[in-house]
Amino acid sequence: MNISEFAEDYLSGKKEGMRSLTESLLNEVMQHEATQQIQALPYESSGRRKAHRNGIRERKLQTIHGGWDTGLVQITAILATLPKIIM
Numbered sequence: 001m002n003i004s005e006f007a008e009d010y011l012s013g014k015k016e017g018m019r020s021l022t023e024s025l026l027n028e029v030m031q032h033e034a035t036q037q038i039q040a041l042p043y044e045s046s047g048r049r050k051a052h053r054n055g056i057r058e059r060k061l062q063t064i065h066g067g068w069d070t071g072l073v074q075i076t077a078i079l080a081t082l083p084k085i086i087m
Contacts, residue, residue: 019066026061027070034073051075 009017034053040046042053056071 015065019063019068022063022065023068023070030070030072034075037075049078051077
């Protein structure tokens with residue numbers, strides 16, 4: 001759904017419009033938060049990466065605008081590597 005469709009649904013006074021707008025906004029915020037915590041975009045190779053995405057966990061979210069299933073990004077931390085011993 002593009003921004004024009006969200007605006008049209010919201011302005012027409014449909015409860016579904018506000019629900020879909022809220023759902024999309026919260027999903028986008030959760031994806032952005034995961035990217036900040038991991039410090040890398042999905043599929044990005046980066047030396048500053050602190051974790052990996054490990055799938056999405058489905059959860060039911062209830063708001064005043066209705067409920068929906070949302071996907072929470074699961075994050076797996078990278079364990080620090082042991083220093084190499086030089087012989």
